[in-house]
Amino acid sequence: METRNGGPLHRSSQEWLSTLPVFLLLLLVVFLSSGQIIHSQLLKIGESTWDEYFLLRTAGLVPPPTCERNPDIDARTDEIVQRRQAQANDDPLADILGGGAVDRDAVRQSLMAARANCRAKWDRYQTVEDKVTPGVVAFRNMEGGVATVVATLGDYKRLLLALLLLICATTTTFQRHHISLRPSRTRKDHVISMGVQVLSNTLLLISAIAYRGSDLRAANAGVTVDALYLHWVWIIGFAVLALAALYQLLKPPRDLEAGGSWGKALLTIPLFSFMCISASVQFYGQGYFHGVSVYMNMMMELSTLFLNLALYIWIGMMLKQTRLTHIVFDLMRPWNLSPELMCVVVLSFAAVLTAYTGASGIFVIAAGATIYRELIRVGARKQLALAATAMSGSMGVVLRPCLIVVVIAALNKNVTTAEMFSAGGKVFVLSLLVFFLYSQFARTTPARVAPFAKALPASLKRAVPLMPYGIVVGAVALFFNDLLARQLDEFSAPIILPVMLIAILLYEKLSRHAVHLFALFMVGMLISSYLGIWEGYQALSGGTLPAGVNAGELEAALWGDLWRNLLFTLFLVVHYLVPTGDQDPHYAPEEGISEKLEGAMRFATTETTGHIGALLLLMAMSMAASGIIERSGVLEALPSAFGSVWIAAAFFVVALVLVGMFIDPLGAVILVNAAMAPMAQANGISALHFWMIALVAFELGYLTPPVALNHLLTRQVVGDDEVESAKLKSGSFFRRYEKFLLPISVMLTVLLIVAFLPLFSDSVHGWVFQKIQAG
Template sequence: MEKRTPTFLRRSPQEWLSSLPVLLLLLVVVFLSSGQIIHSQMLKIGENTWEEYFLLRTAGLTPAPECDRDPNIDQRVNEIAEQRKAEADSDPLGDLLGGGAVNRDAIRDSLLATRANCRAKWDRYQTVQDKVTPSVVAFRNIEGGIATLVATLGDYKRLLLALLLLICAATTTFQRHHIALRPSRTRKDHVISSLAQVVSNSLLLISALVYRGSDLRAAQAGVTVDALYLHSVWIAGFAILTAAAVYQLVRPPRGLEEGGSWGKALLTIPLFSFMCISASMQFYGQGYFHGVSVYMNMMMELSTLFLNLALYIWIGMMLKQTRLTHIVFDVMRPWNLSPELMSVVVLAFAAVLTAYTGASGIFVIAAGATIYRELIRVGARKQLALAATAMSGSMGVVLRPCLIVVVIAALNKNVTTAEMFSAGGKVFLLSLLVFFIYSQFARTTPARIAPFAKAVPASLKRMVPLMPYGIVVGAVALFFNDLLARQLDEFSAPIILPVMLLAILIYEKFSRHVVHLCALFMVAMLVLSWQGVWEGYQALTAVGDGALPASALPGSMAPQELEAALWSDFWRNLLFMVFLLVTYLVPGDRDPHYAPEEGVAENFEGSMRFATSETTGHIGALLMLMAMSMGAAGIIERSGVLEALPETFGSIWIAAGFFVVALVLVGMFIDPLGAVILVNAAMAPMAEANGISALHFWMIALVAFELGYLTPPVALNHLLTRQVVGDDEVESAKLKTGSFFRRYEKFLLPIGVMLTALLIIAFLPLISDSVHGWLFQRIEAG
């Protein structure tokens, strides 16, 4: 008989102790990220509503001036003159230095200036008292409260990250969800996997204790130590993780298989445990007992980036709860594409979504199962479907607004996000073309595509259900863009995308009437936007006719900048009008029905629970892996290997070849963010010294990392594919007959594509300066 999980108020202990705290932490992070934008806009609203609001907002917060507005000037002149004369008389050198004379006019001028300054203070104070109203005070209290809350939370970002990591890691441990080379199926697997987690978590606990002692001694010696309280959090957290691993060891789950081998059981050890144990042994051998904690604590210095990564994972899990991927596949279905051509289209579509979900692994987790099923539905062989699923997140890491690029630009001042995304678009098209060529050579059936006359109308008809989503997403975009003055870009994506996904889930799961509210808001904003476009056009015309100087343009923009902005608003508004017209005027099925899926709820509350629960497990798995990657990077950094490398290789070709190999190896064993930190410190300066431009080097690095994530022995993206597709399905795809390529196509096809793209990107620009200049074009800021 299956054991029932105890519940309280229809929620499991995990939901109360894990999912709910994580949801609250994620909402706090969203508020913290958007709070500064909201506060800035509130200041603008206050200044536009009440004259001198910046002065009025101090009402009740500053005391009345203590100076005298009407002093007796003559009396004060006499007092000061007598005082100075007395001081001069008592000075034996006063006569020699000419101090006997007192300048009464200078004293009077000084007193008059002091009186004027005092009266100005009283005038400002009185103005505030006369003009302030209850509405100003109420608005000031809200605005000031937001400012105080944002500033306070901003000081505790590291605590938020530490709590998020530890809560999620404990949940991942109980769920047996840590990333490993093989899933744990047998009793031997369970013993080895759990024992490794007990050892690794115990080593982390010991390291945290030693690190705390070291910092306490430094603090007692007078050294300033930041966030000393975090040590207690880490110690308590690692103690809980150790206890959780011990509990898992002594209370194995039901249904474990018998048999297996101890050798294969070693492959079930989580990757973070491998890294933690190996790094700890290296550090212990050097007498550096708190080394792992020191390098792990480097995450805290980049707390904003890792908190954004958690938001991206949440975005991906909410996307999984929506019908968007199903509707998009419905749009493509009338084209009746052959499996290989469908894979090309899927990878192009997935690349865009990958850029908006932060990293390749996150998108594989979010949409990998749907991609795999849809490719199987169109007749793709399982090996091809697994290859495309693993690659689905690999091509979008170079597209705007991917988080990895933002991290690189934040760490390395020689490149900008604009330059990297410009070059990344070209790299993406090259990679997609290479995949198309390889897939056509590897196809087993003739390429096919439906006639355009038949496919286009059917595809357009199936786009009708997408239009309400365009309205909901567009309304959120207009809210941030036109009201909060924040566009959707690589910096605001972690703020805006969660709000968009929440709005979509409310529309899908809670009430279809939400689209009407969004439409009303969109119409109002479009009216204002069109008015602004018309006024901007008139201003441009007046400047062109000489009736107005260029300095009179809105926002003090140059004519070319204003014209570009007006065209951007014009096409944006036109697109939103298409969404509105199609939704309300074109007949069609706007509510497509799909078979219920496991792990996807039919109501909003259930969707949020499922999304947050999955987010918790994935955050724990990925952040622990990234944290231990910091330790692995520390081993490399302290080993002296990097210092042993030559500063220059004598040939740019040799240097490029070295970086290609080294970066792929880094990508095979270290997660993206940890790899970026290590490479930026160790290899980026070497590349510059060898004549490889920073932009060229980082494009090589991004493609090499993705090749590493697809290459055994680790092949992280394939491990994530196994998690979402299922172990049994992956095992069923194995072939015992056929050519070597067919039997291992899920590995060889992605490796061949990414390796070819990497070699082209690394070496072709070295042959031709024109190619280099076109691919890695410098973009001047402003």
């Protein structure tokens, strides 16, 4: 429900100074990424509309040639021969070196070639001038404008990321939303948490100032330094961040509780502050005062990936504003599943959504509260519901198009996204099977499923409300696929998914009639696609294939388009011909969920701002923390070779879990790629096998105390009071700590199977980690 009254102009200072700038920055990132696609398509349109468009687009921009089209060849030949002969006569060594005679024919041939080249330039220039029309100029100006804007913004991706991080981190500080082991509730908690944040932010400021001084000295010494202006952005940003923490320290919130203990207050220190202070102490001890900033600058080198991460967080928060998760749960209710079986179904759905929201933590933030409530509603015990909520994002990181896999493939050239997603699908099935087995052994009530003949019709009836969403999403997918030639995959997902979520919000929050516009567009695109399929079939049957097109590839593409079109046609038919089934009777507007478009976008972006600040700053400090390991000499002390591949696999299992327990996903990937991946390959563990071990080990680490990042995020979205109410004072050890033990048992079992079973058999290894040859 709406939590604020007033029109769009009556907003808080935070929304004007933080939410609105972040909203504009995120839109700019989407435009920057999609602008490259749009520009390439504009070039194709121009070339297909006007012959030699690549020449025509230079009209008015290139001056006419300056050479002479009809020179007097004989006169010029005589002039050059006479000049060269005079030079030879003046040279006393000309006869000795063989330069006394001038070849008149060679000079003439050279002049004739130059004349031909000049005439070609004039002909090309005249062709452009003759063919150019006002339409070409108008289209060229539009296409060139898009190219200029995209190229200009592309040079400032680092600035966009720095602004996004600093604005969001400052907002997170004011919201007291940084990730810590426990929330700040008492005055002692507040003093410790904010006091340490003042210290850590001041250390970041000192590091940024020292880094600027170092780069200035390097520049003065003649070394090329990129983006020197960014230093002032970091200095000003960290100064504001330190002042924000100081303001919060001196002016505490009024809702703080009295009492508390200094020992527990230490647990409220944000994780990024722990990492920042630890790294700063080590770097300062080495005289490396700008060390933290140097490692933070690694984020700038991967600015595209971290900007995509911000988009994924935005996607997750927009998903939270929709009714999609409620409709999916409503779809499952007729089956009357027991809590443990419901958890299996929820985790399977959540895995797919996790893959499309970037990382496990992002999905927990986006849908964790809904998952927890729905599991409690079907009778799940609170410990089980918390376990499933924390795990809801853990199984999908190996599925297409998850961002973490894209990052790994970008950093490590020994694996491809296709190979990792192929192996990841098998690891996902294994994870789901292991969870099912463990959950059934741990169940407290008999397993139950409603009769198939009764549940299936009711479930299909409740699937009808999903059809408008299929039409909206399908229309956007057709727009990108058929008009912009970009399919929804791991590379385009950060671009296409925000557009899909905005389109869904337009349908839900602005007008339900908007679905008719999307349906009209879809019908037009489907008709065009069906005609294209027919033409492709005719070409395939007649053997008149376009140049460069393989018959097998064309047939596969035609079948793919046909099945896609039939699915979208089914959405249209069901939506317009089948009456809508019963809606979820339990649905009610929630706090922080708006029923209006402006409110939904505002709430989603406000939440996005807080989570971007918490996650990106934590990731930045994780890179600094990885610098502690890198400079400590620990990696050099590790053996380059182990006694056997089994010992090596055991070492990497333990090491990767420890990394996952203390370092965030992207920071962990960067550290592991540099330090452990080459070592694993040298010890006989293939790159694909190693990274599957790493992904599962990371997720086990995120579920394992003392940090247990996914449990911390679950606490944030479910609520501290609700998590505390789930604690049991009696019962077996497993029951009292089920929220930790069940996920750890599942992921540990999967990790051991993934790490060691392929080593027993080459055939198993070859099947799971199949190499995919590039076409």
